[in-house]
Amino acid sequence: MDVYINLDFESNEPIYTQLMHQIIAGIAKKELKPGDALPSVRSLAADIGINLHTVNKAYQQLKQEGFILIHRQKGVVINPDGVPQADDQYMNNLTSTLHPIIAESICRGLSKEQVLQLTGELYENFTKKEGGDK
Structure with missing residues (x-):
């Protein structure tokens, strides 16, 4: 993943929300492109030193909002079809x-x-x- 994750553990904003916002920013800035792979929940949690349930919560929310897809075989990827347009x-x-x-x-x-x-x-x-x- 080319996006640098920088979490503020002193912030009032929940960690999973910060993580979501940074991934969305990476997509908006085209640092993350459709089809790009993201680290697994376990790997990202270990890399940035947070609980895997926190990463899972961020990923599930991003999936629900159409930013990412989670495949059993392929892992986590930026939605290859792009982010759903505003409705x-x-x-x-x-x-x-x-x-x-x-x-x-x-x-x-x-x-x-x-x-x-x-x-x-x-x-x-x-x-x-x-x-x-x-």
Whole structure:
């Protein structure tokens, strides 16, 4: 796996969620491509020093959301068909997730332009290619 996993054991965010987010980021940045193999649950748990049930929980959630497939013979792979595209349910979940973040940003004095600039910069971090080409 080409993606470096960096977990923050002091974070309030659960370890399995951090692991999921980093794998999803690897897919978004095209560091992980459709069909790429991921380490087994046991191997990844040993490599990063966490409980195998934590890795299993992350993998099961990623499987449920269509990011990975788990085969008995082939192991864990990034979904060869690619990640399922956004549908109404995804858009509803995204709205529910962003709603409190936007509300807090407003309460903390951020302007619409600041929020849009930040989200634009984050988006660019996932979509820019090496060498500056897009």
